[in-house]
Amino acid sequence: xxxxxxxxxxxxxxxxxxxHNIRRMQEAVSRHGVSxxxxxxxxxCQQVVDLQVAAGARxxxxxxxxxxxxxxAVGVTDILYxxxxxxxxxxxxxxxxxxxxxxxxxxxxxxxxQAVVQFSKxxxxxxxxxxxxxxxxxxxGVKPNDDLLIAIGRCLHDGGQTLMGVMTHxxxxxxxxxxxxxxxxxxxxxxxSVLAATRLRAAQLPCTVVSIGSTPxxxxxxxxxxxxxxxxxxxxxxxxxxxxxxxxSHNDIALxxxxxxxxxxxxKGWAIxxxxxxxxxxxxxxQNQLTDYGYGQVCDVNGTVLHGFTISGANQEHGIISFNDxxxxxxxxxxxxxxxxxxxxxxxxxILPNHACATGxxxxxxxxxxxxxxxxTWPRFYGW
Amino acid sequence: xxxxxxxxxxxxxxxxxxxHNIRRMQEAVSRHGVSxxxxxxxxxCQQVVDLQVAAGARxxxxxxxxxxxxxxAVGVTDILYxxxxxxxxxxxxxxxxxxxxxxxxxxxxxxxxQAVVQFSKxxxxxxxxxxxxxxxxxxxGVKPNDDLLIAIGRCLHDGGQTLMGVMTHxxxxxxxxxxxxxxxxxxxxxxxSVLAATRLRAAQLPCTVVSIGSTPxxxxxxxxxxxxxxxxxxxxxxxxxxxxxxxxSHNDIALxxxxxxxxxxxxKGWAIxxxxxxxxxxxxxxQNQLTDYGYGQVCDVNGTVLHGFTISGANQEHGIISFNDxxxxxxxxxxxxxxxxxxxxxxxxxILPNHACATGxxxxxxxxxxxxxxxxTWPRFYGW
Numbered sequence: 211x212x213x214x215x216x217x218x219x220x221x222x223x224x225x226x227x228x229x230h231n232i233r234r235m236q237e238a239v240s241r242h243g244v245s246x247x248x249x250x251x252x253x254x255c256q257q258v259v260d261l262q263v264a265a266g267a268r269x270x271x272x273x274x275x276x277x278x279x280x281x282x283a284v285g286v287t288d289i290l291y292x293x294x295x296x297x298x299x300x301x302x303x304x305x306x307x308x309x310x311x312x313x314x315x316x317x318x319x320x321x322x323x324q325a326v327v328q329f330s331k332x333x334x335x336x337x338x339x340x341x342x343x344x345x346x347x348x349x350x351g352v353k354p355n356d357d358l359l360i361a362i363g364r365c366l367h368d369g370g371q372t373l374m375g376v377m378t379h380x381x382x383x384x385x386x387x388x389x390x391x392x393x394x395x396x397x398x399x400x401x402x403s404v405l406a407a408t409r410l411r412a413a414q415l416p417c418t419v420v421s422i423g424s425t426p427x428x429x430x431x432x433x434x435x436x437x438x439x440x441x442x443x444x445x446x447x448x449x450x451x452x453x454x455x456x457x458x459s460h461n462d463i464a465l466x467x468x469x470x471x472x473x474x475x476x477x478k479g480w481a482i483x484x485x486x487x488x489x490x491x492x493x494x495x496x497q498n499q500l501t502d503y504g505y506g507q508v509c510d511v512n513g514t515v516l517h518g519f520t521i522s523g524a525n526q527e528h529g530i531i532s533f534n535d536x537x538x539x540x541x542x543x544x545x546x547x548x549x550x551x552x553x554x555x556x557x558x559x560x561i562l563p564n565h566a567c568a569t570g571x572x573x574x575x576x577x578x579x580x581x582x583x584x585x586x587t588w589p590r591f592y593g594w
Numbered sequence: 595x596x597x598x599x600x601x602x603x604x605x606x607x608x609x610x611x612x613x614h615n616i617r618r619m620q621e622a623v624s625r626h627g628v629s630x631x632x633x634x635x636x637x638x639c640q641q642v643v644d645l646q647v648a649a650g651a652r653x654x655x656x657x658x659x660x661x662x663x664x665x666x667a668v669g670v671t672d673i674l675y676x677x678x679x680x681x682x683x684x685x686x687x688x689x690x691x692x693x694x695x696x697x698x699x700x701x702x703x704x705x706x707x708q709a710v711v712q713f714s715k716x717x718x719x720x721x722x723x724x725x726x727x728x729x730x731x732x733x734x735g736v737k738p739n740d741d742l743l744i745a746i747g748r749c750l751h752d753g754g755q756t757l758m759g760v761m762t763h764x765x766x767x768x769x770x771x772x773x774x775x776x777x778x779x780x781x782x783x784x785x786x787s788v789l790a791a792t793r794l795r796a797a798q799l800p801c802t803v804v805s806i807g808s809t810p811x812x813x814x815x816x817x818x819x820x821x822x823x824x825x826x827x828x829x830x831x832x833x834x835x836x837x838x839x840x841x842x843s844h845n846d847i848a849l850x851x852x853x854x855x856x857x858x859x860x861x862k863g864w865a866i867x868x869x870x871x872x873x874x875x876x877x878x879x880x881q882n883q884l885t886d887y888g889y890g891q892v893c894d895v896n897g898t899v900l901h902g903f904t905i906s907g908a909n910q911e912h913g914i915i916s917f918n919d920x921x922x923x924x925x926x927x928x929x930x931x932x933x934x935x936x937x938x939x940x941x942x943x944x945i946l947p948n949h950a951c952a953t954g955x956x957x958x959x960x961x962x963x964x965x966x967x968x969x970x971t972w973p974r975f976y977g978w
Binding site: 214217218219220251273274293294295296297298299302317318319321322325344349350381470471472473474475482484487488489491492493494523525526527528530554555556565567568571572573574575592593594 | 598601602603604635657658677678679680681682683686701702703705706709728733734765854855856857858859866868871872873875876877878907909910911912914938939940949951952955956957958959976977978
């Protein structure tokens with residue numbers, strides 16, 4: 211199967227680029243002597259995860275229990291569910307553990323810990339739990355200095371659970387864009403996690419795991435003393451948000467949407483394509499970054515970036531391509547060429563996504579373009 | 595099955611509300627003596643479409659050929675594919691027609707028309723085609739006064755295709771919010787479509803169908819002289835964007851995401867829920883409207899709106915609920931109550947979506963809550 215045979219829109223994965231990204235991250239983490247546990251919420255695809263495991267990953271991270279179930283069903287046993295657990299989900303977690311899955315849960319509240327202990331006693335099951343630490347003030351987690359940390363740890367430990375340690379995700383790294391700031395955030399993520407671990411141990415509580423990570427910090431860390439494990443997800447495909455952060459180039463982005471030109475509004479300089487927000491997702495993650503790519507960066511069908519052309523607007527099944535290089539229109543050669551001549555109806559284009567996790571999720575399958583030009587269909591799942 | 599038994603996040607459809615919305619739209623169109631052809635891209639669900647057809651719909655509108663295939667497979671034969679056709683999709687369309695589907699295509703370009711004629715001659719198939727008219731300058735379509743309209747019509751007619759007529763979608767109605775403006779846009783959509791039809795007929799070209807519609811204009815039209823058919827989609831569920839436009843109330847919104855509280859950041863006044871952007875979608879359609887609902891309006895589990903509480907931030911599987919009623923925080927009773935007391939871990943909440951088409955698309959199935967309190971699972975599909 212070749213590109214012209216694909217139904218559009220299609221989610222095209224450039225497998226050599228993806229393999230490069232997988233090797234790069236695995237090496238970046240391994241050089242510190244630390245385990246790497248990829249977050250599979252980005253791809254939700256067995257073929258992708260198989261390649262991550264083959265490259266050296268130890269266990270996986272998931273964002274839903276459905277991901278845990280799906281990957282356990284194909285042989286992955288060591289799984290961290292990295293969203294705080296609430297009572298209604300414990301039965302589903304216990305069912306998976308009963309089948310042999312080594313599932314780790316997380317919590318950042320006494321209520322969450324108490325729910326785990328109570329379920330454990332009622333149903334005679336022992337959970338493995340990490341405490342989520344807030345190392346960058348961006349979302350969830352207990353502050354490493356908060357006495358609540360010890361209280362939650364003690365609740366779990368005294369309640370008969372396996373207290374594994376601590377974990378954090380410095381998601382605020384997504385809003386940075388300099389090497390200095392990224393290195394500083396990586397060190398903050400590391401040091402505050404180690405602080406939390408030290409406080410737990412000082413309170414005579416077990417803490418063997420110190421797990422940190424985000425794609426930007428994982429690639430920026432200068433040292434990982436005291437850390438046992440790093441997690442990252444979006445690196446496997448990368449995207450325009452990560453390009454703006456500065457941890458990849460356009461040529462590293464391994465996911466693109468193949469689309470077809472279906473019309474024009476010549477007076478406006480618009481080409482209309484069949485990749486609207488249903489294909490690209492509504493993610494506008496680059497809106498407040500250095501470069502705003504609209505709903506995506508336009509490339510020709512070979513992947514060559516057509517600078518200045520973005521999806522500037524999107525409806526459900528319509529994307530609007532227009533030219534904006536930030537310069538006055540009259541100075542630009544591209545803008546002087548008719549959009550109809552440049553992109554006739556029927557033209558195929560590739561669109562790089564703002565956010566690979568969001569764009570991938572819009573598709574039931576990836577079209578995986580191999581080094582030799584052949585294309586395999588790789589299914590992906592969704593839902594909860 | 596009752597709400598507490600549902601895995602969260604879940605897409606909950608309030609069936610009595612939806613039935614009310616279906617009846618309301620059907621009556622609004624029928625009173626003009628005009629056919630109604632619902633756009634099924636909103637639900638992509640057989641059970642929903644069955645109810646629309648039972649209420650009087652004649653044919654359906656689709657945004658993808660996959661929708662056409664799926665609904666033809668369950669007995670719908672009269673289908674308008676309302677996105678301009680390009681050559682690569684003609685084989686798929688012809689295959690469906692060969693099975694007996696009365697598929698109508700649209701185009702707004704000579705290139706598109708020529709591709710249809712060429713495929714028709716090569717493959718001995720006759721297509722039924724409408725010309726897309728641009729009546730509000732917002733996206734696709736030929737201007738009703740443009741000579742291109744006649745040229746495209748003649749290309750199709752002389753090329754042996756069945757020229758059905760004209761169609762338009764005044765999508766810019768989504769940005770309006772007064773009765774006067776909506777009525778004026780509805781009249782503009784009507785009159786410019788009739789103008790296009792009149793010009794085609796004056797050029798001795800056939801034009802039996804004059805099809806218009808968007809949810810806001812369909813509900814606002816004062817007269818539909820010269821129109822044969824109205825189309826609308828999102829009305830079936832409604833959403834916060836439509837509430838801001840002014841064509842529904844919060845209590846008409848028939849789709850909500852059921853979610854569970856999984857944590858807090860008390861110093862920030864945040865409750866964290868398991869409905870992130872993967873559940874709500876990234877659609878921020880209310881961002882520039884009268885009321886910005888963030889990623890959704892929070893309601894209690896019975897559907898009572900908790901004014902001022904919205905999903906103010908979202909990550910993939912995390913939503914952040916915070917309070918903002920537009921007043922200084924200190925004046926508000928709600929803001930003075932601890933977020934942990936108000937929404938303890940494990941609390942179930944319902945979140946009204948910005949855009950029902952986008953939120954529904956994130957889920958493999960709807961949980962359909964019937965009048966008697968029972969819940970049925972209704973599958974929906976996605977992809978192309």
